[in-house]
Amino acid sequence: MPGEPQDDCLFCKIAAGHIPATIVRETDTTVAFRDINPQAPTHVLVIPKVHYENAAALAAAEPAVAADVLREAQSVADDEKVESYRIVFNTGSGAGQTVWHAHAHILGGRGLEWPPG
Template sequence: MTDCLFCRMVTGEIPADVVHETDRTLAFRDINPQASTHVLVVPKAHHPTVVALAQADPDLLGAVVRAAGEVAVQEGLATEDGVEPGYRMVANTGPAAGQTVHHVHLHVLGGRDLGWPPG
């Protein structure tokens, strides 16, 4: 999709601060971070939402989640077992939830206490 911001980042047309990449995923720092660490993890293939991705390619959804976990470890938000000290993985779906780019992406947030409920 030529008008999709994240597709253009995947192709290198738009620069990104890439922190992790696999053959199927790309992870880069958010330009408007909401925590000390705020990384977006996207599939390289365009899918508008998590549900659309799960329906079209469940293996790719698994790859995105695995990449998010690897980013958390790499960024010091989790140990190899994926737990301590902790992080949040968020997928916004639709405008009412704050999704502004309609290419599925997971936010990996951490480096500060993340209260509950969010918002």
């Protein structure tokens, strides 16, 4: 059922505390933790505690929680003392999504060229 934790979801297990992660922030609706394969000096993931496959599904079903994810992105940047940063939501395998649980990548701490790549 959408929104319910999934037994086979890595991020649901992290949100529930069943798999360890380096958690940097937690709210009633989100968990933020360091990426295990950082692509920038600051690379933190912000996930909703509810399970939706991607950011679009989360925003359609629970817009307030989607807003919480974005709010936490700013809080992570503030805590990390990163003035300029990028928020990335990968949607679909062609875009690089490998965990099918909505999540925002917060990247900063170095120059981030545009276009990325």
